Amino acid sequence: MANPSLNITMSEDNIITTPDVAIKPTQSMGWFMFTNMKKHKDNIAQIDAKTGQKDTFGQLLQRSIRTALHMSDRKISRGDVITLCTRNHLNAAVPYIATQFVGAVIGSIDPSFSEQEMNHLLNTIRSKMIFAIPESVPVLEKVLQEISLDAEIVVFGQSDKHTEFSDFLKPHVGEEGYEPVKIDNLKDTAVIHFSSGTTGLPKGICISHYTFIGQMINSRFIDTPNDTYVKNVTKDISLPLTHLGYTSLYWVSAGAMLIGSTITGHCRLVCETFDGPEFWNYIQKYKPCFVMLTPVQAIEALANVRKDVDVQCVLNFTVIGSSISKEYLFKVLETFPNAHLGAGYGQTEVCGPLTMLVPNDKHHAVLRANPDKIETAGVPVRGTSYKVVDTDTEKTVGFNQPGELRVKSTFVMNGYYNKDCSDTFDEDGWLKTGDIVYYDEDFCFYVVDRIKEAFKYQGWFIAPTVLENELMNHPAVKIAVVVGIPKDDGHHPMGLVVLKDGFRVREEEIEKFVEERVSERQRLRAGVKFIESVPLTVTGKVMRRKLKQMVLEGKI
Template sequence: MIKDILDETISSVEDNIIKTHDNDAKYHPDGLGDYFYNLMLNNSSKIAQIDGLTDEIQTYEDLLSKCIKTSKAMLNLGILPGDLITPLTHNHLDSCIPFISSLFTGTLSAPLDLHMPQDEMKSLLDKFQSKIIFCSEEAEIFLEPKIKEWGIKSKIIVFGKSKNNMNFEEFLDSAMDDRNFEVYKVGSLSDSAYITLTGGSTGNHKAACISHLSLFNFIYSFSYASETNTTIISYSPLLWLAASINICRSINFGYSRLILPKFDPNSFFNTISKYNIRNLVLSVSCITQLLKVGVPKELDLSFIQTLRYIGSPLSKGFVGQLKKMLPNVIIVSAYGQSEVGGFLTNFDWGKYPDYYNKKGFSVGRPMKGITYKIVDINTGETLGPNKPGHLLVKTKFEMNGYFKTDSSHIYDENGWLKTGDVLYYDDDYFFYFVDRIKEMIRYKSWAISPHYLEGILGNHPSVENVFVTGVPHDEDGDHPVGAVVLKDGDNVEGGDLEKFVNERVDETRKIRGGVWVVDKDFIPYSATGKIQRYECRRKLLEVIKLNPKKN
């Protein structure tokens, strides 16, 4: 056990409530816009971005000039602090500019993604009433007729060529130059800085308002401070918090960002080898894709130092495969939420090297500025170590609510923010993620983790991809049911897969709803590579409705 539980992070543990010391960091009082503006001036000769497809390089001086021109062009249109703009584009060298310019002008960047459901996009655009939509050529083709149909009055600026709308280069030219510009200064660091989407895998997306204080905190949550010439990879769509944090951290530490339009497992290892990307943050979906592709035989990946996986838990089987593929890499899980503006825990392997192998599946220990408690899902009783329950937190870094949407439901009667996740902590106060409450399968009085059953099904030698959810049952509440994609050339029946699982679990966790073998494209993914569990469950229930007999 750790000898001193109370340390520079944990201040007290009373009645199973874990309190941490205040995060007393002195952040730039005028906000991120003024802070980044000065950093980019000071780092003007450093490389800010590299196009991973063309090798084109952009310095911080070049990037800053475009951000100033974009800011001036926005102000020339009468856009005011508090107004919204919406990037709707894939990653490229110019895609980050609207976000940075929003910080320079006090506007709010509220990105969307072309591949999200149309009804959600319509609903969000109607709420946002964005003054400008900065979109790709592909997005313009879809968007132009739709915003007329939906009654959206946003001005469209196109990255690329356009017959009907102003393109981005013309927009920059309308600013004339990058001189005589004054950056917007915030009244309080608690003011909203950015709007990010949250949810989507379990239901409709919600737009969370993230403060300057929250983004500042996340920037410093962890760093690669020992490295002076770091390049980090960027492939996440702009609508996710991870993408904006990637931009913020690169400016803050003077890193270079390697820009890729999307994640490609077939070229990924060659790309990071070419650019010496030593620290990786990957979704579980991206990792499973890489495990299928493998490492090219001639490639030496000994330069990789760390890999954090995010978004959902990774089964022990997959972690084992990953460590075998990257034997010298520190591999840990990262746990956080958009609603709290970033990480909730941190696994500091430098501070606790002896615990890396012992507690490798932990998501880490508490972080400064956050108070934690685990409560029983049914009774609300506050639980002690090694007892899974609902994680509730209090922190000054939490979001400023959902944009134009009631967010009171995410708090309990005492002001604790309900994460919606099931975790537990051990005797050393290392936390472990178990599942998401919305995804938990309720069999009689038992709560069953779909990820637990997915881990077992995924270990079958014929299974390539898997999804488990609950199907309603009149007497029992839910019965677990699975959808499985088989590896090419394999032929196994759903009943055999059901038997494979049931032989390995106790009576309460049996997959009573059966297992369905589905096509490769049956399991849908979000733009960031997460399984869209809400949509996948809907599709699977339709299959079961049409084919009530187990296969």
């Protein structure tokens, strides 16, 4: 079977294939960013959302070159691991770019991490240099001593004890005519991004130059509306074409936004932390064309909609990290009438999308216009093969049958850093995504849940996301998380609910609401409990294991 309009074919044994990538990478990440930043040197590269301070690509490039030269003076070179531990600010991206210029590897951590998490991550990658905000220095000093690591700390700000980042921005001999280090093998590791950590300690995922640049070409050249179209909609030729997102460079999506902006010459709005009301101020002031939020951020933003803000500028609204209920997807479309609803599903292990729907493809547009497909994560991307496997029998299944997604791709990771990854692949070499999905006759994929987050009741498979979506349909529910509570006959689903402001309802009413809408085996047998908030990872994902542990310990 095939779908010629989408260049997708499926064999008799239900293996889905796509054509090879249209354009293959020919440059390392350092050279790729260097040449594109020079090309767009007069464009606005980034704006500090709070202060309004701006950088052109030319200014950002100059600081990156100077930092790279000062790093070389300190003998930073091929194979060394450099770490960022910082919130978003105008200089946060400079060491990231400079690391690629000198041919080293970037592996970032987030300043909100606990001492235990930093200990684990830094002991994994053994960084040679760490660029950090002042608040993180005390815990970094302690961790470096604990793991016996002699890494230089460079501080974004003032320090009496460590090197200040301002030293790296001083003029340097050789900056005129500077060129990045040549990388002969584009399959060498360029970046280490860590897994989300929702089901255990994060693993360092090794991503090559070829994979990172290839995925950017595979998606960015397709999914960005052309400049003329954007200008016609926004009616303001003085504004840069701007992306609004909040993830730090710890996460692959922020790295993708940074590198993608160098391809398009578009501007990133640099935001330190998410705040619902402030989000609308940024829409009003900067008129971003592209918005990327986590589900929790999107829910918060939609709870604070301001009718006085002109939203005509928003042309693409994407929810990243995990799924969100169709109630909120329809509300996004209602709130932002000009926006294409970005659809996509990916993994850090392939450095980007495995399925997507993009606004500039007429065949994708037909699928996106179908309200029955509002929850789709998109269709297969180039350079990847797919199979969906029954979790009990390991047999490949077909249309509308849920199972674990497994893929083969030209963009699969080099492996986990200093850790065996053989159990991540099946015996035929397919990457096991760990996600339960299904696909329909149009090859639109739908993500049901994570295997490790799912559980069984009396042998029946229970997907928390399905129940969470039902909970979110209740008018009083703001955020919902479902966990499995161990019992003799398996796990009983429990709903943990954050209520919307001003709503008063009993827990039993919420439980009854769900019971009337699901099958008998999916009932919330462990009941519903109201909570004030949910703990999140730095990428905005719900920490289910922590919530479940709190329930089991009687803290909820």
